[in-house]
Amino acid sequence: MVFTGSTGGGGRESSGGFTPAGDWTPPACWYEPKWTPAEFAEEFRKNWDIPHASGVGEAYRLSQDHYINGEPYEDFNKEKTGKGIWWESVRDEDRAEAGDPAAFACDARTFWVDNGEAPEVENAVTPEILAQLAYARIKVPDTSVTLAPGDATKVNLPTWAWLDNAEFDEVSVTASLDVGGVNIQATTTATPVALKLEPGTPDAETYPASGECTINADGSIGEPYAKGKADRTPPCGIKYLRSSGNGAFDLRATVTWEVAWTGSGGAGGDLPDGTFGNDQEVVVQEIQSINR
Incomplete structure (x- = not known):
């Protein structure tokens, strides 16, 4: 059996495979x-x-x-x-x-x-079994979101978060078998559909309130910050309500991947969604004010 495709990740650096939703696991x-x-x-x-x-x-x-x-x-x-x-x-x-x-x-x-x-x-191999085995070998890119402000944010200041569509795209793995007249294959494709933000402290608010940022029509998630947007509420982001002191909060960004497959003989269907996340440190500082 041969596996080809995103077995090492695509786009950004890969950390590993995602976790299937629910209790389902590949064979x-x-x-x-x-x-x-x-x-x-x-x-x-x-x-x-x-x-x-x-x-x-x-x-x-x-x-x-x-x-x-x-x-x-x-x-x-x-x-x-x-x-x-x-x-x-x-x-x-x-x-x-x-x-x-x-x-x-x-x-x-x-x-x-x-x-x-x-x-x-x-569990004798069929296109569907091959698709499930391919699922287990998909490597997805790290979920490191871009933040603005980037180096450090301030208490009660909305922090914008986004993933660019050029760096975060669908990935796929093809499993194929050609032995003794048995020739079948299946391709399993994972597409990012949502980003969930967990601030790393209860003293924070997320945008939207659920922390679930949906994918945009162009494949990106969230919206990049630009000059002139300071008074706007980010479509995807966080507002920290206290400082991180001398340390940092561990922001966890988890992407949900929607998974489908196609195989020999026109077979195909859906497989359980997968999730994969990373932690990244966020330094939150108090806003300094001068009292006269």
Whole structure:
């Protein structure tokens, strides 16, 4: 299986993949076509090389019966060469290393599928499964918003926040599989649709009040500050009600990504939204006044 596209992020520097909404997660294990009869025979013998198989004689005998001696397969199905392919379970190694039990759920042993037939197991690769696997490999750019004032803002002064459409655009990953006559692919595309601001302190107000800044028609989020806008309320921004003292507040900016996919045979649909955010420090100072 091959993954191409935004597996390293696009636009700005990438930090990683986004978090799916709700409880949904991409498959932690799946089944995919892997071996021709000759290739599987070679792989089998490597795995069951006698010096490495000592102490597992019964398991070796049962596997020989299963794949070689006709119970149910005869000589790795070599007489069916070109008429099908051996399928193998695959797991997401990162989730396996993290101890996710879902990564070990695909426990069916290597099995044969004739050309034109569909495997009778859950999570056998289809365009939709490929789309979900592509989802897990999308890397999105860091969510570092532009602020005005930039270096430090003042108490009770609205701070404008925005993301430019030229630096923050849709990203996509294509997963493709071409093995033994099985040729399928799917492209999963994530599009930024909203920005949520969390000021890092309860002593602040957001614009809009929900903190959710929607995407503009041109793909940007918010509106850049410019001279002459000082008396206006920012469409996306924050007003801090107290200073950050000798430190800074951790402003969290989280972008929601809307996800859709298209695949072989005209298949397609939507996948759960994803979110990805970063923290950035904001220094808030008191406005200095002189009393006479």
